Amino acid sequence: MATVDLKDVKKVYAGGIEAVKGVSIAIPDKELCVLVGPSGCGKSTLLRMIAGLEAISSGTVSIDGKVVNEISPTDRDIAMVFQNYALYPHMKVYDNMAYGLRNRGTPKAEIDSRVRSTAKVLELDHLLDRRPRELSGGQRQRVAMGRAIVRNPKVFLFDEPLSNLDAKLRGQMRVEIKNLQRSLGVTSVYVTHDQLEAMTLADILVVMNAGLVEQMGAPLDIYEKPASTFVASFIGAPPMNLMALGRDGGQPHLADGAKLGVEPPAAATTLGFRPEDALVLPPDAKQGGFVLPAVVEAVEPVGAESFLHCAAAGSRILVRVSGRATAKPGDKLAVAANSDKIHWFDASGKRV
Amino acid sequence: MTPRVVFPNRVLPYLLVAPQLAITLVFFYWPAGQALYQSMLKEDPFGLRSKFVWFANFEKVLSDPAYMNSIKVTTVFSLATAIVAMSVALLLAVMADKVVRGKGIYRTLMIWPYAVAPAIAGMLFLFMFNPSIGTLAVLLRKAGFAWDPLLNGTDAMMLVVTAAAWKQISYNFLFFVAGLQAIPKTLIEAAAIDGAGETKRFWTIIFPLLAPTTFFLLVINTTYAFFDTFGIIHAVTGGGPGKSTETLVYKVYNDGFVNLILGDSAAQSVILMVIVIALTAVQFRYVEKKVHYG
Ligand SMILES: Nc1ncnc2c1ncn2[C@@H]1O[C@H](COP(=O)(O)OP(=O)(O)OP(=O)(O)O)[C@@H](O)[C@H]1O
Ligand SMILES: [Mg+2]
Numbered sequence: 001m002a003t004v005d006l007k008d009v010k011k012v013y014a015g016g017i018e019a020v021k022g023v024s025i026a027i028p029d030k031e032l033c034v035l036v037g038p039s040g041c042g043k044s045t046l047l048r049m050i051a052g053l054e055a056i057s058s059g060t061v062s063i064d065g066k067v068v069n070e071i072s073p074t075d076r077d078i079a080m081v082f083q084n085y086a087l088y089p090h091m092k093v094y095d096n097m098a099y100g101l102r103n104r105g106t107p108k109a110e111i112d113s114r115v116r117s118t119a120k121v122l123e124l125d126h127l128l129d130r131r132p133r134e135l136s137g138g139q140r141q142r143v144a145m146g147r148a149i150v151r152n153p154k155v156f157l158f159d160e161p162l163s164n165l166d167a168k169l170r171g172q173m174r175v176e177i178k179n180l181q182r183s184l185g186v187t188s189v190y191v192t193h194d195q196l197e198a199m200t201l202a203d204i205l206v207v208m209n210a211g212l213v214e215q216m217g218a219p220l221d222i223y224e225k226p227a228s229t230f231v232a233s234f235i236g237a238p239p240m241n242l243m244a245l246g247r248d249g250g251q252p253h254l255a256d257g258a259k260l261g262v263e264p265p266a267a268a269t270t271l272g273f274r275p276e277d278a279l280v281l282p283p284d285a286k287q288g289g290f291v292l293p294a295v296v297e298a299v300e301p302v303g304a305e306s307f308l309h310c311a312a313a314g315s316r317i318l319v320r321v322s323g324r325a326t327a328k329p330g331d332k333l334a335v336a337a338n339s340d341k342i343h344w345f346d347a348s349g350k351r352v
Numbered sequence: 353m354t355p356r357v358v359f360p361n362r363v364l365p366y367l368l369v370a371p372q373l374a375i376t377l378v379f380f381y382w383p384a385g386q387a388l389y390q391s392m393l394k395e396d397p398f399g400l401r402s403k404f405v406w407f408a409n410f411e412k413v414l415s416d417p418a419y420m421n422s423i424k425v426t427t428v429f430s431l432a433t434a435i436v437a438m439s440v441a442l443l444l445a446v447m448a449d450k451v452v453r454g455k456g457i458y459r460t461l462m463i464w465p466y467a468v469a470p471a472i473a474g475m476l477f478l479f480m481f482n483p484s485i486g487t488l489a490v491l492l493r494k495a496g497f498a499w500d501p502l503l504n505g506t507d508a509m510m511l512v513v514t515a516a517a518w519k520q521i522s523y524n525f526l527f528f529v530a531g532l533q534a535i536p537k538t539l540i541e542a543a544a545i546d547g548a549g550e551t552k553r554f555w556t557i558i559f560p561l562l563a564p565t566t567f568f569l570l571v572i573n574t575t576y577a578f579f580d581t582f583g584i585i586h587a588v589t590g591g592g593p594g595k596s597t598e599t600l601v602y603k604v605y606n607d608g609f610v611n612l613i614l615g616d617s618a619a620q621s622v623i624l625m626v627i628v629i630a631l632t633a634v635q636f637r638y639v640e641k642k643v644h645y646g
Binding site for chain 1: 536538539541542543544545546547548549552556557560561563
């Protein structure tokens with residue numbers, strides 16, 4: 001039961017690499033904060049600074065209102081699930097889970113009851129006598145979770161805990177982690193580069209880029225109002241269609257000179273709309289607003305939906321249609337989007 | 353599995369291994385056979401005639417209190433050497449692992465003693481601890497220790513153990529450094545987060561995970577102390593004072609080449625041979641594959 005506060009946290013590695021360039025995040029009690037971003041943007045570094053595994057170059061990290069910069073990981077009362085699980089190979093599952101409790105001098109009987117009840121919740125009870133190498137990847141992942149949960153720490157930290165699992169198991173574990181985190185009510189920080197995990201798990205979503213926070217907020221707010229072209233193309237799958245605007249003599253147009261049909265804000269230089277917000281119309285549709293003639297280049301049927309890769313106004317765009325697509329490569333059609341589903345970005349990539 | 357290489361030629365493979373075989377035959381099997389044969393002979397005091405006596409020499413050796421003493425000396429010496437050499441090396445390796453700057457220099461310097469010949473190492477320690485001229489002996493005496501390895505058996509034992517262990521520390525250090533590097537950093541981090549302080553982490557995580565290395569080194573060090581320390585003992589104590597540092601190997605030399613009791617000496621070397629074979633078997637059986645976590 002704790003809040004986690006980061007204030008202008010920076011990390012400079014030996015050799016001058018600036019991995020985190022000033023990040024401030026306030027995570028309320030019991031909430032799950034997801035850090036998402038491309039590889040190398042400093043997510044793990046930030047998480048490791050919260051854990052105390054990495055020295056903080058400047059700024060402060062507070063847990064439960066107390067600055068912990070100088071407190072060793074041993075005394076921060078946090079638990080962490082590592083990407084490679086980091087189970088102790090020479091200990092049985094039971095001892096892996098009991099290790100943290102033993103180190104903190106918990107009475108034996110209590111250790112036993114806590115380990116067993118946690119194992120039950122995670123369906124690990126029949127595996128307690130095995131060693132990590134005798135477990136499947138999914139089972140190891142659960143043991144790693146169990147080892148974190150059993151301690152009942154102030155904060156959970158997860159560094160891409162599901163990235164070594166197959167897609168189906170990942171989906172299951174995602175739901176399970178969310179449920180566990182809710183029911184235990186432990187403040188958590190979760191690092192991933194999977195935007196689906198990020199969207200579904202987060203109470204607070206933090207999109208990072210090159211050591212800085214690009215945007216922070218509720219996942220759906222970010223989805224609906226991405227603060228920059230970077231966020232727009234990172235959150236949402238498949239990513240948002242982005243098209244550059246040209247302006248000769250004040251008249252905005254697309255790359256091939258086509259008129260827009262809608263009036264962009266003055267500063268806008270990029271237009272964006274999501275594949276799922278695009279409407280497919282017949283090629284000769286007489287409709288006002290934002291309509292582009294397009295040629296289908298490829299069709300990807302996924303089952304419940306299909307994706308049309310199209311060439312339109314000198315760019316390539318992606319359109320989502322539900323169910324089975326009737327269009328074939330080479331077909332001509334028109335792609336439209338409602339004006340309230342169109343996002344505008346300025347020259348620096350910021351939303352306008 | 354890698355595919356087997358097959359020589360189409362039937363003679364060539366034998367020709368290729370022939371030099372190795374010849375060397376092994378001439379320098380190992382032949383003397384070993386000789387020793388075996390000699391261990392069953394009894395010579396007259398003048399070395400003129402000998403008599404085949406079956407296992408009488410073995411009976412005599414094994415019932416000799418001096419031999420029993422030598423077994424005890426060897427056990428104490430080997431264990432002490434192995435333990436000292438390994439614990440000092442482990443301590444140094446753990447320290448070196450923590451050094452951030454100049455890691456390579458530390459490691460390189462640590463390896464040098466291994467290149468020193470045993471007899472030279474022995475001489476170094478002999479001089480340093482010589483009761484009348486040794487620098488360190490003076491310091492010891494000033495610190496209030498009555499230090500005299502020339503008269504006191506325990507002091508002599510400590511001296512040869514120190515010299516023998518010192519030489520072996522480099523070797524052990526190298527293996528421990530490699531062993532430490534093989535332990536994933538995240539395990540140590542996980543243990544830290546799990547509330548284990550540095551000492552606790554060492555004993556509950558690092559030390560158990562080093563078990564394969566430790567076991568391997570234990571065998572190697574014991575073998576070393578048994579068989580490769582002749583030079584040190586010869587140079588430092590000559591087995592004395594009395595027989596307090598006369599190891600099995602040294603006794604073979606003493607009985608055979610100094611006292612010329614060839615039959616006894618040969619019987620002792622056969623016993624040593626059996627011990628070597630046993631140690632090697634242990635090493636092959638366990639060290640090569642066992643004690644691995646994965
Ligand atoms: N120990 C280190 N020493 C120097 N630079 C480092 C160190 N660890 C990470 N970096 C650098 O810091 C930056 C951020 O690394 P970090 O591991 O936090 O990325 P990440 O966002 O977790 O990426 P990924 O998704 O690939 O795990 C990278 O440029 C990386 O090269
Ligand atoms: Mg990472």
